Amino acid sequence: MVSGSSYFQASFFFFVLGCLVSDSLAGDPYVFYDWTVSYLTTSPLGDKQQVIGINGQFPGPILNITTNWNVVVNVKNDLDEPLLLTWNGIQHRKNSWQDGVLGTNCPIPAGWNWTYEFQVKDQIGSFFYFPSLNFQRAAGGYGGIIINNRDVIPLPFGMPDGDITIFISDWYTKSHKGLRKDVEKGADLGVPDGILINGLGPYRYDQALVKDGIAYQIINVDPGKTYRFRVHNVGISTSLNFRIQNHNLLLVETEGSYTVQQNYSNMDIHVGQSYSFLVTMDQSASSDYYIVASPRFVNSSDWTKLNGVSILHYSNSQGPASGPLPDPPNDYSTVFSMNQARSIRWNVSAGAARPNPQGSFKYGEITVTDVYVILNRPAELIDGKHRTTLNGISYLPPSTPLKLAQQFKIPGVYKLDFPNKLMNRPPKLDTSLINGTFKGFMEIIFQNNDTTVQSYHLDGYAFFVVGMDFGVWTENSRGTYNKWDGVARSTTQVFPGAWTAILVSLDNAGIWNLRAQNLDSWYLGQEAYVSVVNPEVDQSEVPIPENSIYCGILSSLQKDQAQRVNFSGTTSISDSSKTVFFMLIIALIGHSFSARKHKQRWKYKPKRGKETRMTSAATDEQKNKREAKPVKVPLTRNKPRKSPTVSGSCCSNHPPNLDLWSGF
Ligand SMILES: *[C@@H]1O[C@H](CO)[C@@H](O)[C@H](O)[C@H]1NC(C)=O
Ligand SMILES: *[C@@H]1O[C@H](CO)[C@@H](O)[C@H](O)[C@H]1NC(C)=O
Ligand SMILES: *[C@@H]1O[C@H](CO)[C@@H](O)[C@H](O)[C@H]1NC(C)=O
Ligand SMILES: *[C@@H]1O[C@H](CO)[C@@H](O)[C@H](O)[C@H]1NC(C)=O
Ligand SMILES: *[C@@H]1O[C@H](CO)[C@@H](O)[C@H](O)[C@H]1NC(C)=O
Ligand SMILES: *[C@@H]1O[C@H](CO)[C@@H](O)[C@H](O)[C@H]1NC(C)=O
Ligand SMILES: *[C@@H]1O[C@H](CO)[C@@H](O)[C@H](O)[C@H]1NC(C)=O
Ligand SMILES: *[C@@H]1O[C@H](CO)[C@@H](O)[C@H](O)[C@H]1NC(C)=O
Numbered sequence: 062m063v064s065g066s067s068y069f070q071a072s073f074f075f076f077v078l079g080c081l082v083s084d085s086l087a088g089d090p091y092v093f094y095d096w097t098v099s100y101l102t103t104s105p106l107g108d109k110q111q112v113i114g115i116n117g118q119f120p121g122p123i124l125n126i127t128t129n130w131n132v133v134v135n136v137k138n139d140l141d142e143p144l145l146l147t148w149n150g151i152q153h154r155k156n157s158w159q160d161g162v163l164g165t166n167c168p169i170p171a172g173w174n175w176t177y178e179f180q181v182k183d184q185i186g187s188f189f190y191f192p193s194l195n196f197q198r199a200a201g202g203y204g205g206i207i208i209n210n211r212d213v214i215p216l217p218f219g220m221p222d223g224d225i226t227i228f229i230s231d232w233y234t235k236s237h238k239g240l241r242k243d244v245e246k247g248a249d250l251g252v253p254d255g256i257l258i259n260g261l262g263p264y265r266y267d268q269a270l271v272k273d274g275i276a277y278q279i280i281n282v283d284p285g286k287t288y289r290f291r292v293h294n295v296g297i298s299t300s301l302n303f304r305i306q307n308h309n310l311l312l313v314e315t316e317g318s319y320t321v322q323q324n325y326s327n328m329d330i331h332v333g334q335s336y337s338f339l340v341t342m343d344q345s346a347s348s349d350y351y352i353v354a355s356p357r358f359v360n361s362s363d364w365t366k367l368n369g370v371s372i373l374h375y376s377n378s379q380g381p382a383s384g385p386l387p388d389p390p391n392d393y394s395t396v397f398s399m400n401q402a403r404s405i406r407w408n409v410s411a412g413a414a415r416p417n418p419q420g421s422f423k424y425g426e427i428t429v430t431d432v433y434v435i436l437n438r439p440a441e442l443i444d445g446k447h448r449t450t451l452n453g454i455s456y457l458p459p460s461t462p463l464k465l466a467q468q469f470k471i472p473g474v475y476k477l478d479f480p481n482k483l484m485n486r487p488p489k490l491d492t493s494l495i496n497g498t499f500k501g502f503m504e505i506i507f508q509n510n511d512t513t514v515q516s517y518h519l520d521g522y523a524f525f526v527v528g529m530d531f532g533v534w535t536e537n538s539r540g541t542y543n544k545w546d547g548v549a550r551s552t553t554q555v556f557p558g559a560w561t562a563i564l565v566s567l568d569n570a571g572i573w574n575l576r577a578q579n580l581d582s583w584y585l586g587q588e589a590y591v592s593v594v595n596p597e598v599d600q601s602e603v604p605i606p607e608n609s610i611y612c613g614i615l616s617s618l619q620k621d622q623a624q625r626v627n628f629s630g631t632t633s634i635s636d637s638s639k640t641v642f643f644m645l646i647i648a649l650i651g652h653s654f655s656a657r658k659h660k661q662r663w664k665y666k667p668k669r670g671k672e673t674r675m676t677s678a679a680t681d682e683q684k685n686k687r688e689a690k691p692v693k694v695p696l697t698r699n700k701p702r703k704s705p706t707v708s709g710s711c712c713s714n715h716p717p718n719l720d721l722w723s724g725f
Contacts, residue, residue: 089129089180096121098146098192098202099139106255106262107275110234113140113192113202119260120228120295121190121204128185128211135176136169142195143168146177147574148206149333150188150316150551152521153179156603157464157571160520162193164463164572164590167612167619176608184208186317187291187335189228196241196584199233201260203295208317217319217411221339222286229303229330229354229369230296232257240297244581247440247447250298256354256369263370266351266386270366278371280352287341289313294330298579300357300398300514300554303328305373306350306387310338312405316550317523319411327390329357329398331516331554333578346375349382353389358514360393395514395556399529402554406546407525424525424564425544430501433481434534436508437515437555437577440585443488448586449577450488452480455586457490461613463590464572468605471614479589490586495575497567497593506534506562509555515582516554517561519591521573523549524565534560552578570595570602 101114115121126132138144145168147161157165159179169175185208192202205226210216231253233240240250255262262275282288290310292303304310304327311324314337328336344350354369372382390397440447448455459466459474466474477496497503505524507517526549527542542562555561576588595601611619 089131090127091131091133092124092126094122094124094132094134095137096134097137097139098144100141100200103260104276105232105257105260106234107272108234111200111236112260113197113200113237115202115204118204119201121202123205123207123226124190125207125209126181127209128214129180129182131178131180133176133178135174137174138169138171140197141171142197143170144197145169145193146190146202147193147520148179148188148190149518150186150335150523151179151181151206152184152523152569153571154182155570155601156180157521157573158603158606158609160571160574162520162574162576163458164574167462167465167610168194169610173610175610178606181208184317185210185214185319186314187226187293187337188316189293189295189335191295196237196244196580198295198580199237199240199297203228203293205291205293207291217408218313218322218339219287221289223282223288225280225288225290226259227290227292227303227352227371228257228259228295229292229301230257230294231255231299231301231356232296241584244584245447247442250581252363253297253299253356253367256296256299256301256356256367258352258354258369258371261371263368264351264372264382266368266370266382270368271370278352280371280373281376282342282373283376284342284346287339290338290340291335292328292330292338293335294332296332298332298513298581300329300331301354301369302357302389303330303354304387304389305340305352306382307344308340308342308350308373310340313337313339315405315548316552318549319408320548321406321408321546323404323406325401327387329390329401329554330354331514331552331578332580333516333518333552334550334554335552342375344375346378348380349374349378351382351386353386355386355389357389357398358393358395395559398514398554399531399556399559402526403529403543405548406543407548409546423545424502424547424566425527425542427502427564427566429504429564430498431481431503432506433479433495433503434483434506434508435517435589436483436510437582437587438488439511440582441488443490448488448490449582451587451589452483453486453488454479454493454589455488455490456588457492457586459492459613461615463492463494463592465605465609465611465613465615467572467592469615474614475590477592493589494572495589495591497591499567499570499593499595501567503565503567503591504562505565506538506560507553507555508534508560509557511582512557513579514554514556515587516552516578517575518552518578519563519565519573519575520551521569521571521591521593522565522567523551524553524563525549526553526561527564528562529556529559531556531559534562538562567591567593569593570600 096115098115100111101119102109103112112119145161145166153159159177188206189203191198232255234254259278261278263271264277265271294301309324311322312320313322316335350373352371352373356364435451437451440449461474463475475492475494477494479493479495509515525547527547553561570593573591575591577583
């Protein structure tokens, strides 16, 4: 420990390695994580199956960080197929290199590791991460991201007595590989096998519907206290209604925006969406209470018997929960749900990190520069394959990520010609990007021509949800927009036969994924990218990371991964000396590249810090030295290995046989 402004802290939670270096003079703190992504065997619905876990946990560990912190996550891919983790809702200011989608990153081959490094600049709120390729999210691999307010910024509500993350999801016992094959063949996903809450099956609320012996989630609380529940729908394609028996849900946050605080007895949460609720334990505790997530807009008996059920257990509870589950909304149409969505408002007076387009919080007064009306349709046959489209284009991921093609000025990989409305031409497969105007203000209208709710997500940004209605959007629809307190978020639902309008200020340079969150729609091609280029060089983006993986046309630049981690049997890192060794390496590397990368943020003040801190966290002087002459960490090569061959069937979030990823 060093006196003054610096301290070093290392903690071990389960197998998560977290190392925090805080230095108020030198810049924003760093946290380091070491994650191994692997298959685990577990029985969420009673029968053994393979799921994707992180460091032996399913769901994965929670990233619990604070506004402006730098996050370094060394991800080891111990799956049998390529992997990318994406950070849903994290904006990665000027740094789409860390976004973890196929347009920005080459996949991490099986058996390799790759270190993400990003800053959660000016963000607060509740988000989650998940594996973005190959339908893997259907097998798990997700976990929560909490970005806390900095101490100097007060919460717009009293400090909750506890913070509880809840993942709700539809779940299939079929493997993600089996599911994606079905989807490729044009088969409907069908009715899920269950609804999970935090990776666990339902409490046995009904002896006939739920078999014995299924592990369920119990949330332990104390009477009179208020907890923040962060609820994420991490499922494949089912909209879920979330509710807690006899308790109000006081909505306070949506994906990074504090909302006007309103009570709801239940909330429809669509695929990929996140909400925070404050829940006060104001009941008598005559029994435990049900926490329920149930499918929406379906009323056939094979659906209504599917309920995700957990238990809210007061410390003074008199007995188990019993009797019927609390009722879902009494409306199978989408009318109630749309009205509920419209009732969510941004708290425009909450002082917090929030979008501030063109220096004005009044987004309704900014002139729109680009308008895109984006229509989605159900899957259709294109060139003999089942594909989904946006404006008649089914996204075809090139073997070289867009961002790398842009960096190396490789022509012909993509076109900046995504149409701003449906064109009168047959649907096609293509790599068409939206050409965003840097610092422009874009209006996007999603028009859902499918028969189910779809949600759309934009990476790199929070957008304002300004309108939603049934029917076909017209210019006159703008008259109904909320120009004052529409909520800013990163995933919006679009009801079938309806439209949703969003406004987004394109102030974050990079190439950003716009996608359906519904995995089946996404997998079959419902995505696009928005390219936002800052013409001023001195304001340019964060440079390509030194550890960038190369593939496609650039695969010859890829060196073999010299330092491979021995994954076999490494679901637990029990040997603490090994762990410390990892930590050192990571700390050193993290600091050597971060010092260079974030030059402008570091102030190289010589410090009184002791040299011994080198073993844990580099001093500014040392960072400074490394700035001049990068430290080479000796890499030990076990055996010369051939780079893995990545075949077309394993490396995209899209069906194979599009001749992808043959160029590794
Ligand atoms: C997150 O970390 C803070 C300390 O930085 C701690 O107070 C809080 O309880 C943590 N939250 C969770 C959910 O672990
Ligand atoms: C892989 O992990 C090792 C430490 O285990 C680290 O030194 C190396 O930088 C990582 N590789 C990449 C590409 O991030
Ligand atoms: C909005 O935020 C302010 C400031 O933090 C808070 O005092 C107020 O209660 C919030 N208003 C509503 C309606 O939630
Ligand atoms: C929400 O409901 C709780 C009771 O559960 C009540 O105490 C509180 O005043 C309500 N808040 C608002 C903003 O309606
Ligand atoms: C169930 O759904 C069908 C078709 O969507 C509808 O015709 C029927 O009225 C619904 N039943 C109830 C009870 O809402
Ligand atoms: C993309 O937009 C920029 C202005 O933001 C323009 O200069 C450029 O020519 C456009 N590119 C194409 C291919 O349309
Ligand atoms: C989709 O578009 C067709 C043709 O315009 C229209 O007839 C149909 O009602 C639309 N369906 C939905 C769900 O919007
Ligand atoms: C990798 O680890 C396993 C299990 O700990 C061990 O049996 C094996 O010998 C190791 N392989 C190498 C190359 O170190």
